Amino acid sequence: MSWGGDLGNRVAVQLFRRLPWLGEVWARRRRVVESHSVPWAPMRRPVCESVIGLVTTAGVHLRTDPPFDMTDPDGDPGVRVVPVDAPRSEVRITHKYYDHAAADRDLNVVVPVDRLRELQAAGDVGGVAPRIYSFMGHIDGRHLRTLMESTAPDVARRLGADGADAVVLTPA
Amino acid sequence: MQRAIEATGVPTIGITLQREITRRVRTPRALYLRYPFGHPMGEAFAVSQQRTILVDALRALETLTVPGQIVEPGYRWKRHRFA
Numbered sequence: 001m002s003w004g005g006d007l008g009n010r011v012a013v014q015l016f017r018r019l020p021w022l023g024e025v026w027a028r029r030r031r032v033v034e035s036h037s038v039p040w041a042p043m044r045r046p047v048c049e050s051v052i053g054l055v056t057t058a059g060v061h062l063r064t065d066p067p068f069d070m071t072d073p074d075g076d077p078g079v080r081v082v083p084v085d086a087p088r089s090e091v092r093i094t095h096k097y098y099d100h101a102a103a104d105r106d107l108n109v110v111v112p113v114d115r116l117r118e119l120q121a122a123g124d125v126g127g128v129a130p131r132i133y134s135f136m137g138h139i140d141g142r143h144l145r146t147l148m149e150s151t152a153p154d155v156a157r158r159l160g161a162d163g164a165d166a167v168v169l170t171p172a
Numbered sequence: 173m174q175r176a177i178e179a180t181g182v183p184t185i186g187i188t189l190q191r192e193i194t195r196r197v198r199t200p201r202a203l204y205l206r207y208p209f210g211h212p213m214g215e216a217f218a219v220s221q222q223r224t225i226l227v228d229a230l231r232a233l234e235t236l237t238v239p240g241q242i243v244e245p246g247y248r249w250k251r252h253r254f255a
Contacts, residue, residue, distance in 0.1 A: 010211040017208045030233065035198045038239035039178040047230045053182075055173060058210075061238040112226045115219070135173065152176035159224035160180055166233050168226070169174050169186040 003038065007102040009096060045126075045165060053129035056105030057137030057157070058103060058110035058172040059095030067094035079151050082132040084113055088101035098172040099136050106149060110170055129164040137172055174199045185229045185236075187212045194242060202242045203229050207249050216246075220254040223245075 043050070053133035059068050061080035061118060091107060093100045103109040111132055119125040133155045139147050159167055174184045178200045185201045188194040189209055194202045205212065205225065214221035216249075232243045247254075 006213060012173075013209075017210060019208075021206075034196045035175070038198045038200055039175050040200050040239040041181045041183045042180045043183050043233055047234055051231070056179070090249070099208075100210055102211060102216040108222050109213055109216050111212055112213050112222055115213070115223045115226045117241065119230075124227075125230065144249075147173075148176070152173050153180075155173070156177040156180040156182065159177060159182055164182055167174075167177050167182055168183045168229055169177075171187065171189060172210050172212075 013097065013099050031163045043166060047126070047166070048124055049126040050165035051114055051127035051129055051163045052116060052125055053159045053162060053167040054111055054113065054116070054132045055134075055159070055167055056111050056132065056171075057135045058098075058100070058170060059093050059110060059136040060103075060107070060132065060134040061092055061094065063090050063092050067092065068095065068136040070096050072143075074143045075139040076136050077139050077143035077146040077151055078135075080134045082134055084128055084130055084132055086145070093168055095172060096137055100172070110172065112168070112170070114167075127163075129159065129167075130164045131158075133159065183233055185233050187225070187229055188242070191244075192240065198240050200239055201232055201236045203232055204242050204244045205247060207247075211249075215250070218254070221252075224254050 060082055062082055065080050093103055108114050116128050122129055174186045177184050186199045188202045188204050189207050191204045213225050228245050
């Protein structure tokens, strides 16, 4: 978005929340890293026997960790790690490019931690990976390379070390 | 991100609110909702809505076989009645 200024950003955030179709219009104009091949890892076991990992780009982080950098127009290419059972009072969202009022009240709006635990208790899911890996999304410019060549492969390895058999990703 | 995880051998499902971007980036598996930004799992404290979306996503992990496929359950924001 090129409206500039904090007020312009706040207005845009509210418009995008109220008018879902605006997102599609914006998406058509946005520059993305396009790909032709699609990587594919098959499911090795059914979901009811799989440990599920959670990854989000909603800007979630622990209160005690540094928030995502909102001053850099290219975004913050780093990752924040949140224990999946961290007390909700310890979890914050730093992200000025979407309206996180609902997610502030209920983390499950952006990261379905409680729903996943319930499915595990019901035997529909084998387990829940111990950590949520969180990004801020909206990465651009020089940070795209850091994200794709460094942060993303690192997080992929850590998910494997956490025992994740499959991963659910949620955007903002 | 999704592609990097998949490249290490771990299957992924991405919930998306932006069908066009997902199509262009070509993620392995996606579930598209025509929901406003900031609400990939639905509304706050809407337990059955959030659970339904999560179950749809997990089911897609088991059922999708074609790379790049996008599932569209078609729930209407604030209108669909979740059981």
